[in-house]
Amino acid sequence: MLNTAVLGTGLLALDLVERIRNSPHLHCGLVVGRAHDSTGLIKAAAMGCATASGGVAALTDVEETFDIVFDVTNAFAHPEHAARLADAGATVINLTPANTGTLIVPAVNGEQAAAHQHISLASCGGQTSIPVLHAIAQHYVPTHVEMVATAATMSVGRASRLNLDEYIETTQSAIRHFTRAGTAKTMLNISPASPPPRFRSAMTLVAPGAEAEPARTIVDSVAETMRSFVPGFHVASCTVAGDTIRVAVEVTATRTTMPVYAGNLEVISAAAIHAAEQHAVTRTSAVKENAR
Template sequence: MLNTAVLGTGLLALDLVERIQASPHLGCGLVIGRTPQSMGMAQAARMGCATAAGGIGALADAGEAFDIVFDVTNAFAHPTHWAQLAKTDTTLIDLTPTSGGTLIVPAVNGHQAAAHRHIGLITCGGQASIPILHAITQHYFPDHVEMVATAASRSVGRASRLNLDEYIEATQSAIQQFTQAGTAKTMLNISPASPAPPFRVAMTIVAPGAEPGPVRELVESAATTVRALIPGYRLVSCAVTDDTVRVVVEVTATRNGMPTHAGNLEVISAAAIFAAEQHALARIPALEETSR
């Protein structure tokens, strides 16, 4: 079992803690927050986790080794976190909207996760859209790709709001990397609607030669693959008109303690645990050999 630490105490970080505790391959050794009296720190303690305040410095003060650290802070802090861990044996899984590390999307290149120690998960919009976009653009060359994500205001925390520019840049860059599109554009809407809407991602791909039947098959297959990891992932529509493909998906959170509108958080949390468990599974043969 790999020992992990979580940097952050928000709703997303606490969902990670719960997933770690439910994993047969991961253990939560420490949850780190900014201040000792926060609600998130208190909740982590009630969940049975050791807690510490003071940021990444608390890792060294903990007096134990961590195989994996999940960074659930913000894009401004992440480079410093990696700089401190780069010379160690710790794997850093980045849930902030930065472009650092090897970008992993489980439904596309998840098999590569175990080979890298600095893993970037792009953004919730990237995780929700790239499997669909990648599936289409493996068969039709895209001149242009657009992605518009809409998240409920209640599911977008303070750190995410501070990182909106980084969110757009990281998502747009990743879409171009995974699709090889000539140009790409990304937008994020934060909806104050009541009741809060589910996380929604609308994609537009300009791809000469795209045909309705084959495109639909590609999209449905990709959606099925994603749904195996994220049960609330749903294909809403798929249409092809004059070489333009339009696809809409919605993600409803299905986990206990997670509001149904917070599909954006569930998308990135599921990807993080997937990457961590790939590391654990890759080490099992070595661990079994050592124990003999």
């Protein structure tokens, strides 16, 4: 099993802790926050995890070695965290919208995760929309892509609100990377509606030659793949008018630690664990091979 640490103590970080504890490949060695009396650290301790305060220094100043560190802090702090953890030899999985690290989207290039020590998951909007956009782009050539994500205000923490510009820029860059579209635009709506809405991603692609039936088949296939690790992934609509394809997907959180509207957190948490387990499985296979 790989020894992991979680840097951050919000709702997303605590879901990661639960997933790690349930994984046959990962061990939760430490959960780190800034303040020793934070609610998140108290909850992590109640889950049976070792905890520490003081931020990234708590990871680099201890004798314990961590194979993987999940950074669930903010985009401004991540570059420093990544540099310090790389010096310690840890693989860093970046759940912030800092545009650094190799882009990994499990449904697209998840098998590449084990080859990289600094992984970027882009954003929750990227993890939700890119599998659909990439699949369509394999059949048509999009000239322009737009994606509008809508998240319930209660599922968007303080760090995410501080990183809205980074969220938009990083998601746009990731969409261009995986679709090769000439232009891409991204928006994020934070909805105060009551009851809170499920996380939603509305996508528009301008793709010459688009056809309704093939497009729907492509999207349904992607949805089936996504549901293998994000059960609440659902296609709300898929239409084609002329050269324009419009797809809307919703993600309902199904985890016991998550409110149902927090699909944005569930989709990126699932992606992070997938990347970590790819590292674990590859390392275990290498050890077995060398033992022969």
